[in-house]
Amino acid sequence: MVPAAAAGRRPAPRAPSGEDGAVPPPPPKTCDSCGRTITWRKKWERDWDTVRYCSAACRRHKPGEVDARLETSIRSLLAARASSGTICPSEAAREVGGEGWRTLMEPARAAARRMVAAGEVEITQQGRVVDPSTAKGPIRIRRAH
Incomplete structure (x- = not known):
């Protein structure tokens, strides 16, 4: 086989981009x-x-009325605490769900993650801010600084 350069052909031009020639993906x-x-x-x-x-x-499962109530509950619970105070998502789930609060635990965590994306709160584990997308186990919610 004859290489492309030897046969008189040139490789197709590439679009200008980063140093390595790859176009960076859009932000997450x-x-x-x-x-x-x-x-x-x-x-x-x-x-x-x-x-x-x-x-x-x-x-x-698009966010609905219960999700909005969970977000409102998180805001009101945090407003009732000191500025550095934290809450557990279960507190919001209990306030909104009453006896059936356990089924609202994941929706409460999702509400907290949406609020992190909006810049309203931070999610912590053992006092340190963590990535809400990958946090597993017990979490706490506090106001964003």
Whole structure:
């Protein structure tokens, strides 16, 4: 086989981009439903601007009245605490859900993640701010500084 350069052909010009020649992916987004980070994927190349949800499950469960009540509950609970005070998502779930509060634990965590994306609160574990998309286990919610 004859190399392309030897056959009189030149490689196709590449679009100018970063130092290594690769076009950097667009910045990540936040899922409108669960508040987790959505990273760019090749399959979304043409419609990245319209992507709002990280999964089919999130697309089916768009934030509703209960989610808005959880966010309001988080705001009011934090307002009742000292400026450096924290709350557990279960407190908001108990306030909104009454006896059935346990089913609202994940929605309460999702409400907190959406509020982190909006810059209203921070999620902490053992007193340190953590990435809400990857936090597992017990979390606390505090006002953003």
